[in-house]
Amino acid sequence: MLEKNKISIDSSIENLISIHPLLSKSFTKSIRTKTNLNPGSLYVLGVLRRHDILSMSEIGCKLSMPKPHVTSLVDKLIAEDMVERLLDPKDRRIVNIRITEKGIDDFNAIKLEISQELRIRLEKLSAEKLDILAEASKQIKDILIEMELSYNGSSTCCK
Amino acid sequence: MLEKNKISIDSSIENLISIHPLLSKSFTKSIRTKTNLNPGSLYVLGVLRRHDILSMSEIGCKLSMPKPHVTSLVDKLIAEDMVERLLDPKDRRIVNIRITEKGIDDFNAIKLEISQELRIRLEKLSAEKLDILAEASKQIKDILIEMELSYNGSSTCCK
């Protein structure tokens, strides 16, 4: 590991640790007040929006949630017809969860709702900063998703 | 509002909504397993690390926490000598909280602890991606902190 890379890693960690509670502030409260889903169920819906189909274990792994919690969150989403259970024909122990059309529509609507306050604050930024934010947020999202995938494949997750 | 800005805002929101649970996954679990602070207390410590002194109301505002919760989280930090109460000489209703030297040291140590897993994953990234991540995360942090401040000044917060 090069010295230059170490510096990049250190400052990335420093920045990401600061970003986390700031984003949390932006979204968690709106999820509670503006939707009838709890935050956990919405995160499950979000990860299914990205992957379409995941087993119960994979969901728990990707969101670092204990399995029993995943069960209860998925139960709520099923009650709302946002996701559905599919039995895996190759291994009948596995329960695959797929997001439904309604789930996709609802998720998009919820995203609009919970981002209203953030949108108001973003509208006050300069055009230049908005450009920077759009580009930087895309880069971080892509890298985190890439890491999520590689992490998932390792032995430390979904053991 | 220009059409170009709208597009930047929409895609920023889309990206930030995806980033949030991915970061949450990275940190929340390590906070529980590797520290004896609950996540809330650590967020309070983090915001005090950035601002040095804040009143109880300001802390609650910046972290979108109900006041009674702030009281209990600050109590825990005081018990650990990480922060201290200061009476405001100009308005004796106000309780200002200041991070101590020990609080700063502890926070830095905790940051190292809770970022270990993330560090392992970051080390697998290419040098090019690490550069991008370091730069992008700094840009986002700066913009979110700038918004935090302006948000704080508006009438919608700390009412």
Add this chain to the structure above:
DNA sequence: AATAATACTTACAAAAATATAACTATTATT
């Protein structure tokens, strides 16, 4: 001077997340 508003605390209830153990059904190993 009396009243209202503010900052904070205390007390309590409820929602959400976490952790653990026990259990069923299925698949893999021996």
Add this chain to the structure above:
DNA sequence: AATAATAGTTATATTTTTGTAAGTATTATT
């Protein structure tokens, strides 16, 4: 065939967070 391992569920307890109401001390308003 017997045993072990895996995927998921159920049940239960604990921690963390949220929300609300009431109360104290102080400051601002009238």
